[in-house]
Amino acid sequence: xxxxxxxxxDVYTKEWDATxxxxxxxxxxxDQTAFFPEGGGQSCDLGIVQPAGKDSPKLQVIDxxxxxxxxIHKLSSYDGLSEGCTVHCTLDWPRRFDNMQxxxxxxxxxxxxxxxxxxxxxxxxxxxxxxxxxxxxxDEPTNPERSRPSVIDWDIAQHCERLANEVIWxxxxxxxxxxxxREDAEKMPLRKKLAFDEDISIVCVGSPEHAADCVACCGTHxxxxxxxxxxxxxxxxxxxxxxxIYFEAGARALEDYEMKHNILTDLSNKYSSxxxxxxxxxxxxxxxxxxxxxxxxxxxxxxxxxxxxxxDERLDSAExxxxxHALEHxxxxxxxxxxxxxxxxxxxxxKLILLYSKPATSYILVSDGExxxxxxxxxYANFYQGKGGGNDVSARAIFTNxxxxxxxxxxxxxxxx
Numbered sequence: 001x002x003x004x005x006x007x008x009x010d011v012y013t014k015e016w017d018a019t020x021x022x023x024x025x026x027x028x029x030x031d032q033t034a035f036f037p038e039g040g041g042q043s044c045d046l047g048i049v050q051p052a053g054k055d056s057p058k059l060q061v062i063d064x065x066x067x068x069x070x071x072i073h074k075l076s077s078y079d080g081l082s083e084g085c086t087v088h089c090t091l092d093w094p095r096r097f098d099n100m101q102x103x104x105x106x107x108x109x110x111x112x113x114x115x116x117x118x119x120x121x122x123x124x125x126x127x128x129x130x131x132x133x134x135x136x137x138x139d140e141p142t143n144p145e146r147s148r149p150s151v152i153d154w155d156i157a158q159h160c161e162r163l164a165n166e167v168i169w170x171x172x173x174x175x176x177x178x179x180x181x182r183e184d185a186e187k188m189p190l191r192k193k194l195a196f197d198e199d200i201s202i203v204c205v206g207s208p209e210h211a212a213d214c215v216a217c218c219g220t221h222x223x224x225x226x227x228x229x230x231x232x233x234x235x236x237x238x239x240x241x242x243x244x245i246y247f248e249a250g251a252r253a254l255e256d257y258e259m260k261h262n263i264l265t266d267l268s269n270k271y272s273s274x275x276x277x278x279x280x281x282x283x284x285x286x287x288x289x290x291x292x293x294x295x296x297x298x299x300x301x302x303x304x305x306x307x308x309x310x311x312d313e314r315l316d317s318a319e320x321x322x323x324x325h326a327l328e329h330x331x332x333x334x335x336x337x338x339x340x341x342x343x344x345x346x347x348x349x350x351k352l353i354l355l356y357s358k359p360a361t362s363y364i365l366v367s368d369g370e371x372x373x374x375x376x377x378x379x380y381a382n383f384y385q386g387k388g389g390g391n392d393v394s395a396r397a398i399f400t401n402x403x404x405x406x407x408x409x410x411x412x413x414x415x416x417x
Contacts, residue, residue, distance in 0.1 A: 002068075002069035002070055003021075003029060003030060003031065003032065003033055003069070003070045003071045004031060004032035004033075005032075005033065005071065006032055006033060006034035007033075007034050007035075007036045007045075007220055008176075008178075008201070010034075011096075011100065011220045011221065011222070011223075012223075013034040013091070014034075014090065014091045014093050015088070015089065015090050015091070016032065016033075016034055016088075016089050017086055017087070017088055017089070018030035018031055018032050018033060018086070018087055018089055019031045019084065019085070019086055019087075020081055020082065020083055020084060020085050020086075020087060021083065022083060023078065023081060023082070023083060024072075026067075026072060026074075027063075027065075027072040027073050027074045027075075028072070028073050028074075028075060028078065028081065029067075029070055029071070029072060029073070030071075030073070030087070030089075033064075033071050033073070033089070034089065034091055035047060035061060035064045035071065035073060035089070035091065036064065036096070036099075036219070036220050037064045037065050037066040037071050037072075038063075038064065038065055038066075039066060039218055039219070040103075040217055040218045040219045041103070041106075041124040041125065041126050041219070042099050042103050042126060042219040042220070043099060043126065044063060044064035044065070045061070045064055045091060045092060045095065045096050045099075046060070046061050046062070046064075046092040046095055047060075047061045047089060047090050047091045047092045048060060048061065048089070048090045048092075049061060049073070049075060049087050049088075049089050050087060050088045050089075050090075051080035051081055051085055051086075051087050052085065052086045052087065052088070053080070056080050057077065057079050057080055059075045059076055059077050059078070059079070059080075059081075060075065060076035060077075061073055061074070061075060061076075061092075062074050062075065062076055096220065097222075097250075098250060098251060098252065099126075099219070099220060100220050100221055100222045100227070101222065101227065101228050101229060101249055101250025101251065101252075102126055102131060102248070102249045102250055102252065103126070103217075103219045103220065103221060104174060104205070104221040104222055104225065104227075104228050104249070105131075105164075105228045105231045105247075105248075105249025105250060105253075106124060106126070106131060106133060106249065107203060107205055107213045107215065107217065107221070108164045108167050108168065108205055108212055108213055108225060108228065108231065109133065109160065109161070109164045109231055109245070109247060109249075110124075110133055110135075110191070110213060110215070111167075111191060111205065111211070111212050111213025111214070111215070112160045112163045112164045112167070112212070112213075113133075113135050113152075113160050113245075114139070114141075114142065114191040114213075115141060115142045115143045115146075115163075115212075116141055116143055116146050116156075116159065116160055116163065117135070117137060117141055117146070117148060117149055117152060117156065117160070118137060118138060118139040118140045118141045118142075118148040119135035119136065119137055119138075119139075119152065119243075120135070120136045120137075120138045120139060120191070120192060121133050121134065121135060121191075121192065122134050122135070122136045122242060123242070123244075130234060130246050130247065130248055131246075131247055131248060131249070132244050132245060132246055132247075133244070133245050133247075134239055134240075134242045134243070134244050134245075135152060135242055135243045135244075135245060136241065136242045136243075137149065137150070137151075137152070137242075137243075151238075151243070152236055152243040152245075153236070154236055157233055157236045157245060158233065161231060161232070161233045161247075164231045165230065165231055167205065167206070167212040167225050168225045168226055168228050168229065168230070168231065169226070170206075170225065170226075171224050171225055171226035172205055172206040172212055172224065172225040173206065173207070173223065173224055173225075174203065174204070174205050174221050174222060174223055174224055174225060175203070175204045175207075175208075176201055176202070176203055176204075176221070177201070177202040177204065178199075178200065178201050178202075179200040179201075179202065180198055180199070180200075181197065181198060181200075182194055182196075182197045182198075182200065185200040185202055185216070188202050188204065188208055188214055189208055189211050189214045190202070190214055190215060190216070191213065191214060191215050192215050192216070194216055195216070196216075200216055201216060201217060201218055202214065202215070202216055202217075203215060203216075203217040203219075203221055205225055206225075212225070228249055228250055229249070229250050229251065229253070229254065230249065230250065230253040230254055230257075231247060231248075231249045231253060232247060232248055232249075232253040232256060232257060233245060233246070233247045234246040234247055234248070234256075264278065268281075271285070300334060303329075304334070304337065304338050307325075307327060307330075307338060308338060308341055310325075311323070311325050311342075311353070312347070315347070315348070315349060315351060315353075318351065320413060320416075320417060321350060321351045321352060321371070321416055321417075322351065322352045322354065322409075322412055322413045322416050322417075323351055323352070323353050323354065324354045324356060324409050324413075325353065325354065325355055325356065326356045326358060327355060327356060327357055327358065328358050329358075329359070330355075330357050330358075330359070331357060331359060331360060332357050332360040332362055332364075332396070334357070335355045335356075335357040335360075335362075335364045336364055336394075336396075338355060338364075339353070339355055339364045339366045339394060342366045343366055343393045343394045344367075344368055344369050344392075344393035345368060346368060347368075348366065348367050348368040349368070350367075350368060350370050350371070351367070351371075352365060352366075352367050352371045352373070352376075352412065352416060353365070353366040353367065354409055354412070356405065356409070358402070360398070361398070361399045361400065361401060361402055361404075361405050362388075362396060362397060362398040362399065362405070363396070363397045363399075363405065363408070363409070364394065364395075364396060365377060365390065365394065365395040365396075365397060366393065366394050367392070367393055367394075368393065369392045369393050371416065372392050373390050373391065373392060373393060373394055373395035374389055374390040374391045374392060374394075374395045375392075376395070376412060377389055377390060377395040377396070377397045380408060380411055380412065380415070381397045381398075381399075381408060383407075383408070383411065384399060384404035384405070384407045384408045384411075385399065385400050385404055386398060386399045386400075386404060386405075386408055
């Protein structure tokens with residue numbers, strides 16, 4: 001005996017009684033159910049099953065799947081259940097209505113893309129954070145005022161979003177027509193060819209004569225478009241030979257708007273700006289930051305020139321062949337940029353230069369190549385918990401503290417003396 005699918009007759013059924021017909025290792029079967037099984041891009045319903053009896057346990061429905069003409073339910077436990085017993089079922093209505101809003105929103109938006117762009121929905125995903133549809137530009141638009149575009153850009157997407165929301169505002173009725181054969185079903189104004197020949201459900205948003213969308217679908221939908229509430233697009237991107245539209249519908253679209261509005265309002269208040277003027281405020285701050293960055297670069301160049309002049313004097317007067325030059329305020333990158341003026345060049349005069357970045361407790365070793373910088377780091381840095389590497393004319397040696405760094409420099413001075 002196949003399961004009577006109450007969700008096909010009344011999607012607003014929230015509670016009902018059922019009889020257990022079978023219990024298998026894979027799940028349980030009832031004579032009737034309003035729990036929608038996973039399918040058509042829509043997740044399954046969840047809820048509670050409670051065997052008859054005053055103290056009977058409430059069993060959680062954790063998965064629902066189709067099994068031929070039957071529907072199979074997986075529960076958190078099967079305590080108190082036996083074939084022939086009566087149970088009371090309660091649907092997780094917020095989850096069901098969320099699915100209904102989102103699924104119907106996808107229908108409306110897909111129908112508008114078909115009417116306005118000749119775009120055929122070739123993929124639908126109802127994710128946890130957003131939904132996507134993959135639109136392929138294949139047919140001519142059914143709207144005589146539009147021509148088929150070569151791409152779906154953000155302007156076209158926003159135009160379709162507006163029209164989709166106008167369907168919601170019109171509160172068009174949502175009809176479900178059921179057909180036993182393809183011939184009768186194909187008399188409907190379908191936006192997509194049928195994929196099966198019997199037991200066909202056609203969802204139509206608006207009357208068949210003035211449908212905003214009409215397509216085969218087995219999912220659950222509200223009785224009117226107004227219950228969808230809102231459709232909001234997030235972005236459009238090229239995907240293979242199609243265009244992937246990211247969006248949300250229903251309460252999730254409102255929650256997304258609320259979150260982003262709160263973020264924008266908080267940022268606007270932080271920078272003493274209205275929401276409307278905030279983009280200009282940010283552009284002004286970005287320009288100021290760019291100006292300050294330019295000034296900083298100029299100051300770094302000037303400071304580096306001063307340090308290079310001081311190092312040149314030390315190189316000319318140095319008696320040994322190891323010169324340690326401390327850079328009190330140079331980062332590792334700044335020290336390396338300074339070192340470029342000496343790497344492999346005659347300015348080193350056969351000497352080893354140790355540029356010490358105090359903030360980074362690290363050395364940049366530089367030579368003209370006669371003294372092998374990389375080999376020195378590899379051989380001696382680990383004596384003092386250091387690490388690094390490099391090549392013949394430059395290397396980096398990084399230490400955990402100033403004391404270990406100083407011991408490393410002292411060792412090199414003694415070794416190369």
